[in-house]
Amino acid sequence: MTTFRRTFISAAAVAALGLATFGATTAQAQAPTLPKLKVGLMLPYTGTFAALGTAIENGFRQYVAEQGGKLGGREIEYVKVDDESNPAKATDNVNKLIKRDNVDVLVGSVHSGVAMAMAKVAKDTNTLLIVPNAGADAVTGAMCAPNIFRSSFSNWQPGYAMGEVMAKKGYKKVVSITWKYAAGDESVKGFKESFEKGGGTVVKELSLPFPNVEFQALLTEIAAAKPDAVFTFFAGGGAVKFVKDYSAAGLKKSIPLYGSGFLTDGTLDAQGADADGIMTTLHYADSLGTPRDNAFRLAYAKTYKMQPDVYAVQGYDAAQILSAGLTAVKGDTTKRAEFTAAIAKAKIDSPRGAFSLSKAHNPVQDIYLRQVVGKENKVIGIASKSLADPGIGCKI
Numbered sequence: 001m002t003t004f005r006r007t008f009i010s011a012a013a014v015a016a017l018g019l020a021t022f023g024a025t026t027a028q029a030q031a032p033t034l035p036k037l038k039v040g041l042m043l044p045y046t047g048t049f050a051a052l053g054t055a056i057e058n059g060f061r062q063y064v065a066e067q068g069g070k071l072g073g074r075e076i077e078y079v080k081v082d083d084e085s086n087p088a089k090a091t092d093n094v095n096k097l098i099k100r101d102n103v104d105v106l107v108g109s110v111h112s113g114v115a116m117a118m119a120k121v122a123k124d125t126n127t128l129l130i131v132p133n134a135g136a137d138a139v140t141g142a143m144c145a146p147n148i149f150r151s152s153f154s155n156w157q158p159g160y161a162m163g164e165v166m167a168k169k170g171y172k173k174v175v176s177i178t179w180k181y182a183a184g185d186e187s188v189k190g191f192k193e194s195f196e197k198g199g200g201t202v203v204k205e206l207s208l209p210f211p212n213v214e215f216q217a218l219l220t221e222i223a224a225a226k227p228d229a230v231f232t233f234f235a236g237g238g239a240v241k242f243v244k245d246y247s248a249a250g251l252k253k254s255i256p257l258y259g260s261g262f263l264t265d266g267t268l269d270a271q272g273a274d275a276d277g278i279m280t281t282l283h284y285a286d287s288l289g290t291p292r293d294n295a296f297r298l299a300y301a302k303t304y305k306m307q308p309d310v311y312a313v314q315g316y317d318a319a320q321i322l323s324a325g326l327t328a329v330k331g332d333t334t335k336r337a338e339f340t341a342a343i344a345k346a347k348i349d350s351p352r353g354a355f356s357l358s359k360a361h362n363p364v365q366d367i368y369l370r371q372v373v374g375k376e377n378k379v380i381g382i383a384s385k386s387l388a389d390p391g392i393g394c395k396i
Helices: 002-030 050-066 087-100 112-125 156-168 182-197 216-225 236-248 268-275 291-304 310-328 336-344
Strands: 037-043 074-082 105-107 128-131 148-150 173-179 201-208 229-233 257-260 279-282 363-373 376-387
Touching: 037 050, 037 087, 050 074, 050 236, 050 291, 050 310, 074 087, 087 105, 087 112, 105 310, 112 128, 112 148, 112 182, 128 310, 156 182, 156 229, 156 257, 156 279, 156 363, 156 376, 173 182, 173 216, 182 201, 182 229, 201 216, 216 236, 236 268, 279 376, 291 310, 310 336
Parallel strands: 037 074, 037 105, 105 128, 128 148, 173 201, 173 229, 229 257, 257 279
Antiparallel strands: 279 363, 363 376
């Protein structure tokens, strides 16, 4: 009897286990497998900003790799388009990604004019757009939308912070110089706003068309004006040539050069000793020294055999922003309201320092004062704490 009872229990247990296993297997078989998430990378891969586009992509891919290749349970598939930093081609390029390639998410771009075109199409088609660099104020201003986010900065932010710094240093007369396009105009506007509020005057606003790098005539004007200092916005290859030409013209010794941080970010190797001592303001620096940033820099250097810059950080954080939304909806991007709401309230654990997003979806972040020492942008202080772009015209 005892033997029979044991046998009966064992048989029952095996049967139950078999049913449970069958049920689990059936449930797994019935569970929907989410397709890959198609991410459209619309970035510059040629021309003046080519290195910037590559760094953004590297940073984005690094965060995805750290999550095992998935965000919110979705594997990532990349579709790449070289936007050539050409606003005239931007609308066609972004429409190809949406209509031909059926991407779920747009990530781009570097050039503000290109980003403006992307934002318009994204808004019209309700396609999720994450801007990993271009600081055009209108993207998180008058053109803001629930589906548009930025992982970088507004052009106003670094410029405004530097205006505060230079006013506190006691400069009274300053000349500004930049490319004549959205990024340059808005950076100078932010600088001028705070510098004049602090008692200074911008005595000349010099500019040249993007991506022109024939600076000599304008450098002659700067020398003739004899300002206390110069504020500038240039980036990429243009920043390299401007810094070298400024030094070659002998101006570095007599008229201090200050700028938005893109002047010396990702450009120091090429600028060499001509960049030594230049002060800039930006939301990232090479020497933050925090555990979060140290881990990021080590992983990036191992993977890409180079040091990361602000562009890599912005790409990395674009992926973090996307992950925040996908995680909240378990990868189901049809739940658009929940998806965008989760991103809007997320706190991003960035290598630059944790940041939140403003109502207009622009980072609220510390802007650092940095100085070039050797081949590093060393932090020498915080120029502006938790600086929020005003988001003028945004009606989210």
